[in-house]
Amino acid sequence: MRITLKVWRQRNTQDKGSFKTYKLDDVSPDMSFLEMFDVLNETLVRQGEDPVHFDHDCREGICGTCSLYINGKPHGPKQTTTCQLHMRSFKDGDTITVEPWRASAFPVLKDLVVDRSSFDRIIQSGGYVSVNTGGVPDANEIPIPKKDADKAMDAAACIGCGACVAACKNASAMLFVSAKVSQFALLPQGQTERKTRAEKMIAQMDSEGFGACTNTGACSAECPKEISLTNIARMNREFFTAKVGSDNV
Numbered sequence: 001m002r003i004t005l006k007v008w009r010q011r012n013t014q015d016k017g018s019f020k021t022y023k024l025d026d027v028s029p030d031m032s033f034l035e036m037f038d039v040l041n042e043t044l045v046r047q048g049e050d051p052v053h054f055d056h057d058c059r060e061g062i063c064g065t066c067s068l069y070i071n072g073k074p075h076g077p078k079q080t081t082t083c084q085l086h087m088r089s090f091k092d093g094d095t096i097t098v099e100p101w102r103a104s105a106f107p108v109l110k111d112l113v114v115d116r117s118s119f120d121r122i123i124q125s126g127g128y129v130s131v132n133t134g135g136v137p138d139a140n141e142i143p144i145p146k147k148d149a150d151k152a153m154d155a156a157a158c159i160g161c162g163a164c165v166a167a168c169k170n171a172s173a174m175l176f177v178s179a180k181v182s183q184f185a186l187l188p189q190g191q192t193e194r195k196t197r198a199e200k201m202i203a204q205m206d207s208e209g210f211g212a213c214t215n216t217g218a219c220s221a222e223c224p225k226e227i228s229l230t231n232i233a234r235m236n237r238e239f240f241t242a243k244v245g246s247d248n249v
Contacts, residue, residue, distance in 0.1 A: 005096055022044075105209045121204055
């Protein structure tokens, strides 16, 4: 395959940045998208040029690090992570445009690498169970209805890649935050801090500069783990319930 790449190059956060065009011949359709970028970077290094910087880690669709905006879609044309996207998804002679996530809360550090530490700070604000529960109980000691356990597991499948933010016209992080709220709200272990969790995490989300949710559904449609919009409704209920019993109403 012959591929033309239009890649966003940006030296640092202060740099204006621009697209640069590269041409690759003999791209195997069995390569992953990141393997294709490895080939590009090997070529650039041999030519004495700075390689394209991009995030990656597990390359197994687990960690959520591979955050690339490909031809106008987070992670590319298929609902999967970039590392699991293969070049057979494109055609010989295609031009592929690759950009970083575009959100003020995700500033570009270099080329295609963005700072997603805002997600970490949201988790630190309340996405945990801090109650000392003693030793680890037997797995079946705390009865949990299967439908609740399944919903909690579905929410916990969120890998925090940020595709929901990149897909949203407002750069909202509601799907990510609601998944993290839901995975605890549905389980007995998360009940002790239930009243404050949604309040703290939403407050931190707002302070990070993420936009508001307008329920267009683009976030869920592009999520590689198919996190459901029902989590947003659940988080809203958690938030309003907490506010009703709060002194800040």
